[in-house]
Amino acid sequence: MFYVFVFIWAFAMLAGITMVWLLAWAIRNGEFTNLRQGARSIFDDLEPEGVVTDYFPGEAPLMKQLERRR
Amino acid sequence: MIAEVGVNPEVEVVSRIEVDRSAEWVVTIYWASSIIWLLIASIAGLISSIKLHSPDFLGSYEWLTFGRIRPVHWDTAIYGFGGTAASGTLLWLQARLCQTRIPFAPLLIAGGVIFNLGVLLGAIGVLSGHSTGVEALEFPLWSMPLLVIPYVFIVIANFKMYFTRRSTHTYVSQWYLMAVTIWFPILILAAEACTNLGAVDGVAQAVANWWYGHNVVGLFATPTAVAAAYYLIPKVIGKPIHSYHLSLLGFWSNAIFYNWAGTHHLTGGPLPAWTITVGVVGSMMMFIPVITIGINHHMTMVGSFHHLKTSPTLRFAVMGSMIYTLASFQGSLESLRSHQEITHFTHYTIGHVHFGMYGFFAPLMFAMMYYAMPRLTGNEWSSARLIRIHFWCTLLGTLLYASAMCYAGIRQGFMMNDPTIPFLNIVSFTKPFLMLRTLAGLILLSGTIAFTINFWRIVQPHKLRFVTPTLLNTKRDYRILVEKEKELGT
Helix, strand or coil: CHHHHHHHHHHHHHHHHHHHHHHHHHHHCCCCCCHHHHHCCCCCCCCCCCCCCCCCCCCCCHHHHHHHHC | CCCCCCECCCCCCCCHHHHHHHHHHHHHHHHHHHHHHHHHHHHHHHHHHHHHHCCCCCCCCHHHCHHHHHHHHHHHHHHHHHHHHHHHHHHHHHHHHHCCCCCCHHHHHHHHHHHHHHHHHHHHHHHCCCCCCCCCCCCCHHHCHHHHHHHHHHHHHHHHHHHCCCECCCCHHHHHHHHHHHHHHHHHHHHHHHCCCCCCCHHHHHHHHHHHHHHHHHHHHHHHHHHHHHHHHHHHHCCCCCCHHHHHHHHHHHHHHHHHHHHHHHCCCCCCHHHHHHHHHHHHHCHHHHHHHHHHHHHHHCCCHHHHHCCHHHHHHHHHHHHHHHHHHHHHHHCCHHHHHHHCCCHHHHHHHHHHHHHHHHHHHHHHHHHHHHHHHCCCCCCHHHHHHHHHHHHHHHHHHHHHHHHHHHHHHHHHCCCCCCHHHHHHHHHHHHHHHHHHHHHHHHHHHHHHHHHHHHCCCCCCCCCCECCECCHHHHHHHHHHHHHHCC
16 A cells, blocks of 8 residues: 555645646746737638637528638 | 648648548548447436336346446446547548648547447447446446557547647647547546556545546546637637637636646545545636637627537537536535535436536537538538438537436425425425436437437438538539639630
């Protein structure tokens, strides 16, 4: 059982240290700067900002959207 | 082109369609198995529920007794449905956000098969009387490696995608997904060591058990579902999330506080008072991430609620997000000793658990599948009616379940605190509510069946593969697009 305790504590310490290191890394790496642009990083040409990308089947105003984009 | 965030120029440009194609088999296998397990878990739950008001139901089969079928319900729901749905979500979302193909596809598929085998053997083990008796970890110990080893493959694939990503920015959903892959292995290994491997005994084992029982929801299911909401809501309505600052505050406060909340399950138990107090404080501090996440999800939707009429993904995502706020508030308040004096050991807790799992986690997994499957398979969902049936069954079934159980639980709690009321009177009082619970289970199962039919149809091979599915709804639309493309020479 001693080894199980050592394992648990070592693992817990490793997890804690990893989270602190990740936070420090994120700050150094500029992850918390320019957040406004970060929020837009999920959009691309095929699924752009300002365009709704999900409809019930058969109910999308498809061609209007495509034409507007072109 | 990706919005103005940094990109790593050394990483190959992978189009969104290529990312989706690389994920097609892997993610579909995980999600298809999740639906099968959801059906099994729902049937097992329904049998358990019926037995509570009609104890003789299937009473002559020892493998279907309440003590066996109920753990099968919970474990197949959390590992079979939750594990595979969350893993598929994690892989697809990470691939998209990293703009990279899913690596080690054969290994991940093999992992999915092994994981399913593990859940199957675990469930058979419990049904045949080999349950460990530790809640949420009832599967026999010999089946657990089959659940843990495949997760190692997912962790490796997740880190590989992250460290070879093109976009240098870490989107808020990625924070949650990366954290899940660190937290979950620690959780399950430490919990198994402290319970079924016997590193600790007695009360300390109960503490470890409920540390795990609470965190498997909060540090595995919740982060994955929140990551899905942070991706889907802005993506569907085409609007960035309301406050990116708040989203990061929500993540880090969740990471700091959730881990401490588990011991509130043991209020009134033979533990040092400070152990329970730690759990209560952790639960109350959870108001911080819950409020930040709630503000973000709801404020992002302001001005876009009309899209709920037209988008199945958004319906499920918004339902999940709203119930996340409600269920989390309920959960935090439930941890208070004054609250537990009434609701502890009553049906109230069961109502809360189902409100969270079927009102928050499951709808967000459904939302993810509704959004991604057309893009993964190149096929469209076959029936809008089946989607609507699925949605309304999920919403109404969850509300009926939670309201019946919570109301019954509060009344049950007050009655149990009154020594003049005979216990059997209290049991009789709860019986109509237990029947309502069975009805709610039937409604939820009906929705799952509708979803299964739609899912089965979308994975069938079709001759026509759409380039941008869900925006293209019929073959006619597709032909028009092809003609337009030719005209424009693109």
